[in-house]
Structure formats: structure tokens, C-alpha cells
Amino acid sequence: MNDWKLCYDGFDPAQEGLREALCTLGNGYFATRGAAEEAEAGEFHYPGTYLAGGYNRLTTDLAGRSIENEDLVNLPNWLPLTFRPEGGDWLNLLATEILSYRQELDMQHGLLRRMMRVKDREGRITAISATRLVHMQEHHLAAIEWEIRPENWSGKATIRSALDGRVVNSGVERYRQLASRHFAVLTAEQVGEESIALLAETSQSHLRIAQVARTRAFAGHQPVRLERQLVEEQDFIAQDLVVASSADQPLRVEKVVAMYSSRDRAISDPLGAACICIAGAGDFAELLDSHKRAWSQLWWHGDLVLEARHRTQMILRLHIFHLLQTVSPHTGDLDVGVPARGLHGEAYRGHIFWDELFIFPFLNLRLPQITRALLLYRYRRLPEARRLAREAGFRGAMYPWQSGSTGREETQVVHLNPKSGRWLPDNSQLQRHVSAAIAYNVWRYYDATRDEEFLNFHGAEMLCEIARFWASIARWNPKRERYDICGVMGPDEFHDSYPDAEQAGLDNNAYTNVMASWVLQRALTALDRIEPVRRGQLCETLSLDDAELEAWDEISRKLFVPFHDGIPSQFEGYEHLEEFDWEGYRGKYGDIHRLDRILEAEGDSVNRYKASKQADVLMLFYLFSIEELQEQLERLGYSIDDDTVSRTIDYYRQRTSDGSTLSRVVHSWVLAHSDRSRSWTLLREALESDVADTQGGTTAEGIHLGAMAGTVDLVQRGQTGLEIREAFFRLDPHLPEDMRGLSLRLRYRGHWLELEFGCDTLTVTAPNGWSGPESIMIGSDTFPFGAGAKLDLQCRGGSWSSVA
Structure with a gap:
């Protein structure tokens, strides 16, 4: 092949x-x-x-x-x-x-x-x-x-x-x-x-x-x-x-x-x-x-070479290829976003969702100028996001779930269930977490590039207006002495309301609330990071005063996160839902990825069950390292240990239909360190999603670009354990046995790094300079690093050391 x-x-x-x-x-x-x-x-x-x-x-x-x-x-x-x-x-x-x-x-x-x-x-x-x-x-x-x-x-x-x-x-x-x-x-x-x-x-x-x-x-x-x-x-x-x-x-x-x-x-x-x-x-x-x-x-810039099955290598390149055909260096001259189904068909009407959350990590570390151009698409639509927030009764900027030309909410008000032939209300616009994803993308781009100009004149304003939205949607609950966020949907699109409720929306989605806390904190950090003159101008333009900033800090520490049986709940009240008969329905229908359509056609509702379309709570383990997530939860007054993490992953994996091609990407990621074999299996399943059309006809309507980019990033960052934040650069490789080697090139803050991974070896080279930290972490070990440096390392007994 x-x-x-x-x-x-x-x-x-x-x-x-x-x-x-x-x-x-x-x-x-x-x-x-x-x-x-x-x-x-x-x-x-x-x-x-x-x-x-x-x-x-x-x-x-x-x-x-x-x-x-x-x-x-x-x-x-x-x-x-x-x-x-x-x-x-x-x-x-x-x-x-x-x-x-x-x-x-x-x-x-x-x-x-x-x-x-x-x-x-x-x-x-x-x-x-x-x-x-x-x-x-x-x-x-x-x-x-x-x-x-x-x-x-x-x-x-x-x-x-x-x-x-x-x-x-x-x-x-x-x-x-x-x-x-x-x-x-x-x-x-x-x-x-x-x-x-x-x-x-x-x-x-x-x-x-x-x-x-x-x-x-x-x-x-x-x-x-x-x-x-x-x-x-x-x-x-x-x-x-x-x-x-x-x-x-x-x-x-x-x-x-x-x-x-x-x-x-x-x-x-x-x-x-x-x-x-x-x-x-x-x-x-x-x-x-x-x-x-x-x-x-x-x-x-973009290739990723691995010593593994030829088909795996071919599909990874196919995914990179389609990403670079949808967004390329020419994107810098355009005012466009990233359609979730690429420029490959008409599914989702060519709209832009939150899939860029899975796409930008590849671009940040290869072609960051494309990320910058795509973030400017969001910045130019900041006035429309402000208008959407005002119309919904909030402050700041509330970005739409589906975006197109103007940045207005393009989510359809009804959608067709092809299994029942009925047109049903579409409540997807309640996925307010898209605003948190945009803020996350702004900050991760800045982390990877240190593009101070972008942060000063575009990024900080977006972060502040999104933070202002989260502060305004949060409501003080005097009984629990915490803030609630109510009437939203999380990433799991199966659940848009409580069983038999007349009004759509769910309360205190764990993913949404943790992300809101993180955004509020990042906005404050951004204001501290930008030039003092620019900070003053921005606060004047946005009418930001110390009282509002203090409120952001308080809310970021007191948002409510629901738990049940010692693990985070997908949303408040989740524990009261019924368990679902997974085996029975698999035996009856075979393919139950779109369980929501099956149950609606039967006159039932997936809202009644502990059954998710895609990763929701587990998205937190995808976006943050365990250490980062623990820090964020500690800020909120909660704690999770390694056992809680393991039980949370097992609990939700067993209750997810993988009705979204993104789901296996997330599940493979969260298992990359704890269960390499299962992680690799899920990665290979995710790789086959489009090329084998595992969802039965959806690929013909347009590729799933987020899932494609996500599989590449899963190898690029997930299997290598690459983590970047502030002055922190870390690699913690856990290559599966079937992946005998991996070579890639990354761009970090203006300079290229060349990385070669073996089963228990690692070579890191900065051939043309280095503007990152003076040392980098490999696993739990720290090594000096600088311009022109080359590290040849070997892992022995879980510890990395230089090759003599």
C-alpha cells in the first residue's frame, strides 16, 4: 500500500x-x-x-x-x-x-x-x-x-x-x-x-x-x-x-x-x-x-510520520490533506471560518460550529497564521455576538451554536428525524459552551505563539466579552451559596431538557460550568498580560471597572459543579435518569449511534435515560491535563484524585453511543496514558469514521473535519503527552505498542522543533533557535534546553535520561 x-x-x-x-x-x-x-x-x-x-x-x-x-x-x-x-x-x-x-x-x-x-x-x-x-x-x-x-x-x-x-x-x-x-x-x-x-x-x-x-x-x-x-x-x-x-x-x-x-x-x-x-x-x-x-x-509543515500499519499512516495523511484543503495559507486573505463538514458537501449547511476546538491544535503548532485568520473571523463577528447576548437578556458576547456569513444564530428551529419522518423542535442553540470553546481557542493560540499583538488588540477583548457573558448568565443560589448556570445544553446533544419538561434546557452542566470558571480566570489573566496602556483603553472601551473584575474572580471560584456517587454529574439531576438497555437495543437495531432518532420514532425520548451521544464530562479531560483540571476544580472548591478520574472515565464511556465522530477521539485521548491498547483501538476506529463511512451514509454529505483533525492531534499531542501552558513545555510520551515510532515537526513560539519518538527513546531538536523555556520536561524529569540544542533520551524504568 x-x-x-x-x-x-x-x-x-x-x-x-x-x-x-x-x-x-x-x-x-x-x-x-x-x-x-x-x-x-x-x-x-x-x-x-x-x-x-x-x-x-x-x-x-x-x-x-x-x-x-x-x-x-x-x-x-x-x-x-x-x-x-x-x-x-x-x-x-x-x-x-x-x-x-x-x-x-x-x-x-x-x-x-x-x-x-x-x-x-x-x-x-x-x-x-x-x-x-x-x-x-x-x-x-x-x-x-x-x-x-x-x-x-x-x-x-x-x-x-x-x-x-x-x-x-x-x-x-x-x-x-x-x-x-x-x-x-x-x-x-x-x-x-x-x-x-x-x-x-x-x-x-x-x-x-x-x-x-x-x-x-x-x-x-x-x-x-x-x-x-x-x-x-x-x-x-x-x-x-x-x-x-x-x-x-x-x-x-x-x-x-x-x-x-x-x-x-x-x-x-x-x-x-x-x-x-x-x-x-x-x-x-x-x-x-x-x-x-x-x-x-x-x-x-504538516506531515506526521509513524512506524505503524500502512493504512493508519495513509488515513492520517488523508485527514491532514482534507484539513489543508479546507483551510490553507490562502485563508489569511479571507473572512471565513471552518465549516464542520469542510468544503466537501452540504451537511450542516456549511455552518461553523465548535469543531475548530479540535482543528486549531494542529494548526497552532504547524501553521499558526491560519489559526490567527480563523480567530479573526470570530473577532469580526463580536458585535453580532453582543447582540445575541442582549436579545437573550445577558451581557457581553454570546456566540451562536451555528455560524455562517454574519455570525448570527444559524441553527435551524426544526429538524427532520428521518426515522419517523417528523419535524421536531431543534434546541441546539442552547449549547452556550461554544463561547467557552472560542475563548479556549484564543488562549491556546496565544500559549503556542505568544502573539502579543493579537492578544492586545483582538484576543483580550474577545476573552473579556465572553467572560462578561458567563458572569451575566450565572445566578446566585443562596441555598447552596454558589452560582448556577441554568437552561443550557452541554456537548451531549441527546439531552436538551429534563424528562417531560415543557421548557428546554438543563441546569449546571458540569462541562459548561467548569469551562465558564476557566474563561473568567483567563480573561483576568489576559488583562494582566497586555500592555498597561492597552489595558486602560480596553477597560475604558468596554466600561470594565474593578467591581466587575472582582465579580468575575468570585464567580470563577463559586460556580456549582454537580457530583453523584463521587464523580462529576453531566448535569444537575442526571443521577435520577433511568439506566438504558444498551444490549437490548443493539440486538434490536444493530446501529444505535443515533439513539435519539430511534427512541423518538418509538414515541420515547432519550432525555429519560443515562445515555449520551458523545463525550460531555469527559471533554474536560480532553481539553485539560489532569493537573490543570485538578487546579481548576480546586479553584472551585472541589477535588478529584486519580481514582475519581478513572471511575469518571469508565462511567461515561459505558453510557455513550458515540453518535458523534468526535466521541471516539475524546475517549481515545482520555485513555492514552491509562489504557494504551484501548486508546489505540479507539483511535483506529476514529480514523475509519469517514474513510469507511461507519455512520452509514453521512460522509457522502461532507467529511467530519473536526474528527479528522482530532485524530491527527491525538497522535501529535495525545500520544506524545505534549502540554503547553505559560512557561511550561512538557512531553510525556506513551506510544501504543503498535506504534513503533513517530516523527513530526512542530512550530512553537516562532521556532521549529523536530521530534522523533521510539518505543523508549526520544530525540528533541531545535535546529533554528528556541524562544521557549530554558528547560523542558520529559515525563517527570527536567532537562536544560536552548537554541540549537539536541536531546537524545532513553526511558528506563519510567525515568528519562540522556543517552551517553
Whole structure:
């Protein structure tokens, strides 16, 4: 197996949706699903192209109410490229005899290839090789190269190259009852002899998208004589290239496409910019060369090499690959967030959730400039977060559970249960913990980079306004002499209310309350950290006085955290819920990941049971080391020892359905030190979530980017025990037996570290300087470290020492 390639042998229509999502190509500016060039949207295929931040709103009248949704728009399809022999049919793998077929996603070079041999109804055999790229350096460009080789026939052939504006958002079946036509085609025309152009505009956001396609044909490196015919239909334009072909004489076709939007900088209009771009674009070979160079540089930053099963290495690279296609160095010029399902499909409508909590750790330590750009997406939407807080009766900034273009709450008010066919209220917006996740991301970025400028002029303001929100949502409970946070949801989406309650929301979710305490503390730290002049300006701007800051400190020490049987409760009253019949339901249904849908279809509610969709309390053990969590709980007046930690992990793991792909990532993390074998098993299960579509059809609607990034971070930090905070840098490696070695490169506060882990060895090198602490911890041992230093260590009896 090639560790750099995801390969499929044979054409399987039922698997096309999955393959199309996993074979998506992108560059952070736009991405296109891996649908075949000759394929049209239908039962098996779904071509989709998505622009980062390319949203539009539509309203649907449904069940007696008007429902408005904002979607990441499926843009005009630039892929169409097909051919037919004279008198024959257009290429269609669903209606022709396939003699051989292979598809390869080359992650090292950012390429999608297909190699096939087909026989038509007249017995004509043709070999076709297709190569596609979405350019990683010139982010407005994409290109396709086809080589067509007739094996047993000669004669005229027609090649059709098109831009198709007959596109709707229909990639998610449960959304198909809703309005889906997001744009109108304004212009479809020929541009010069070789090119066609299409200009479209979205209906509400008035985003203009221009695509210009240039198509050429060659025999070897020489242009062939051909006849061009323009094909114009409603919202569709194509060029037919009629050429003479001979048996065993390959014909090479190049299609180069430029795409611009009205949001781009330094342009007058997108169509004019696309025309200029295509006129200056090189041929396919030139584009391929510069594209490969850009990917080589990205992999220098991002690769992670392990001595383990080849499939594990391949999937880890697949996950890094898709992360770097969704957000890339080009993200720095954009005002975008990270869609939870990437730019790979329409699930979750392309919205931004809290998944960046799992994504940023990889970027912080590899490409921190991308994290900074993505945090600025949140900063620019701080005014909207303030408005949301005011409307809910709170102060400060309350970020939405689902965000899109403006930062308003995009969570739908109803959702469809496909098992019952019923539309149900959606209370997900009560997941106020998204604000804590954003604050956490701000501080961890600062910890990894010491970006003082960001903290001074963006981060501290976000932390203070989020802290102000938590202080305002907390309510003093005189009976217990502590503060409560009521009417919220935790990360576990199975529980949105108490059994039979008329009002949604839960009280004192342990994860939420501990995080709120941590945020309040971090905001105070940030104010102490920034420049005195800036602190004064910020306090003046936000009307922060000493009394309010003292209140933050008090609340951070007196928030209530519920416990039962000596372990933290998921929320207050959790212990009164019924135990769930896990074995009985597994026997009845098999797959019970989405237990909430199963029970609702039965007329029951998961709110009645101690059954979670995903890690909730255990998220605390994911975000904080045991020492950090113990310190935070001690600040709140609680204590947990190692036995409590172990019992808490066991308790909640047994009561979780893993209905979220993120859940196994968290569970593997919390077991990384205590149960390496089980941790490794869970990691491998998490790695398979998308590539094997373990949730049964969800990956075709878009990859789970948070889970993908989380698996990489699980190796990067979880298995290495990497911990960064303040002037504290620590490694505590606990590699599983199946992982015999690990090599990676990390960027810490402006300098690169090179790390090589063996079963009981470790080499740490700072080749180009070091701005971190003068010593680093390995396990419980401390070693001096500085610029140009190299540590060669070996573990003996649980203690690390230098190799003589």
C-alpha cells in the first residue's frame, strides 16, 4: 500500500457519493467534490463546488411556518468534460461496459486520477486517463487533463467541455423539502476562440461568481486541428471540439478554469478578473509543476510520520490533506471560518460550529497564521455576538451554536428525524459552551505563539466579552451559596431538557460550568498580560471597572459543579435518569449511534435515560491535563484524585453511543496514558469514521473535519503527552505498542522543533533557535534546553535520561 494514496479499484455506483466526498480537491479558497467529469447530479453522483464563505439565504414555507436557512452554496459546475465517437453516445459509466477502472487520490501532490477502459455498444474500446487539480498556489485556478486513446477504432470524436449553471443544493436528502435554487445565471458566453464564461449571482447575498474555462486538444505536445462548435442551453454553455482520432494514437485534452467572486480583493469585477487570469494561465504541465511545489511546502509543515500499519499512516495523511484543503495559507486573505463538514458537501449547511476546538491544535503548532485568520473571523463577528447576548437578556458576547456569513444564530428551529419522518423542535442553540470553546481557542493560540499583538488588540477583548457573558448568565443560589448556570445544553446533544419538561434546557452542566470558571480566570489573566496602556483603553472601551473584575474572580471560584456517587454529574439531576438497555437495543437495531432518532420514532425520548451521544464530562479531560483540571476544580472548591478520574472515565464511556465522530477521539485521548491498547483501538476506529463511512451514509454529505483533525492531534499531542501552558513545555510520551515510532515537526513560539519518538527513546531538536523555556520536561524529569540544542533520551524504568 502507498501511504500517500487513497485508491479504489472497480466502479461501484453505490459508493460514488462516499468516494466523491473523500476525493474532494481544494485549496482553502474553493473545493470541488471528486465527481467524475462526465457525471451529472442524480441518484449516484453529486458534483459540488463550494467557495469558502460563499453563503446565501432562502426561505421555505413548511408545516405552517416560514423557515429561513443560510447555506453554503453549490456553485456552477466547472467539471463537465466528456467525449463520444462519431455516431456513438456520450461517455456514461452507468450505461457502458467497463473493462477496467481505478481511481486514485494522490495526497502528496494534491491530484485526483482515474484510469479506465470502456467498450461502447458498437464494440469500440477506449482507454481514458484523467488527472485533476485545484491549484494550491494560484488559488483561482483548477485544471483537468484527459488522455483519450482509441484502441480498436479510428474516426471523428467529439469532446465536450462545459460550464453548468443548472445547479441546486440537493446533496443532503433530508433538506430536499426546502428551497434549493440559490443563484441565477447572468451571463453565459464564449470568450475568444478557446474559452467560455459563466457569471452567476446568488439571490439574497448577491455574491457574484465568475468561471472561465479554456479547452485545448493536443497530439503529444502539438495542438491538433479541430472544429469548435458552441453549445448554448438555459444556464449552460459548452464547446464541442470535433477532432480526428486514430487507433492507438492518444489525444490529450486540457481544460483550465479560472474562478473569481465579487468578494475577492484587488479586482474590478469577477468576470473580468477571471478572463485576465485564464489568459495568463500556463498549460497543464506548468500548472502541475507549481501545484506540486506548493503541496511539497505544505507537507513540510504538516506531515506526521509513524512506524505503524500502512493504512493508519495513509488515513492520517488523508485527514491532514482534507484539513489543508479546507483551510490553507490562502485563508489569511479571507473572512471565513471552518465549516464542520469542510468544503466537501452540504451537511450542516456549511455552518461553523465548535469543531475548530479540535482543528486549531494542529494548526497552532504547524501553521499558526491560519489559526490567527480563523480567530479573526470570530473577532469580526463580536458585535453580532453582543447582540445575541442582549436579545437573550445577558451581557457581553454570546456566540451562536451555528455560524455562517454574519455570525448570527444559524441553527435551524426544526429538524427532520428521518426515522419517523417528523419535524421536531431543534434546541441546539442552547449549547452556550461554544463561547467557552472560542475563548479556549484564543488562549491556546496565544500559549503556542505568544502573539502579543493579537492578544492586545483582538484576543483580550474577545476573552473579556465572553467572560462578561458567563458572569451575566450565572445566578446566585443562596441555598447552596454558589452560582448556577441554568437552561443550557452541554456537548451531549441527546439531552436538551429534563424528562417531560415543557421548557428546554438543563441546569449546571458540569462541562459548561467548569469551562465558564476557566474563561473568567483567563480573561483576568489576559488583562494582566497586555500592555498597561492597552489595558486602560480596553477597560475604558468596554466600561470594565474593578467591581466587575472582582465579580468575575468570585464567580470563577463559586460556580456549582454537580457530583453523584463521587464523580462529576453531566448535569444537575442526571443521577435520577433511568439506566438504558444498551444490549437490548443493539440486538434490536444493530446501529444505535443515533439513539435519539430511534427512541423518538418509538414515541420515547432519550432525555429519560443515562445515555449520551458523545463525550460531555469527559471533554474536560480532553481539553485539560489532569493537573490543570485538578487546579481548576480546586479553584472551585472541589477535588478529584486519580481514582475519581478513572471511575469518571469508565462511567461515561459505558453510557455513550458515540453518535458523534468526535466521541471516539475524546475517549481515545482520555485513555492514552491509562489504557494504551484501548486508546489505540479507539483511535483506529476514529480514523475509519469517514474513510469507511461507519455512520452509514453521512460522509457522502461532507467529511467530519473536526474528527479528522482530532485524530491527527491525538497522535501529535495525545500520544506524545505534549502540554503547553505559560512557561511550561512538557512531553510525556506513551506510544501504543503498535506504534513503533513517530516523527513530526512542530512550530512553537516562532521556532521549529523536530521530534522523533521510539518505543523508549526520544530525540528533541531545535535546529533554528528556541524562544521557549530554558528547560523542558520529559515525563517527570527536567532537562536544560536552548537554541540549537539536541536531546537524545532513553526511558528506563519510567525515568528519562540522556543517552551517553
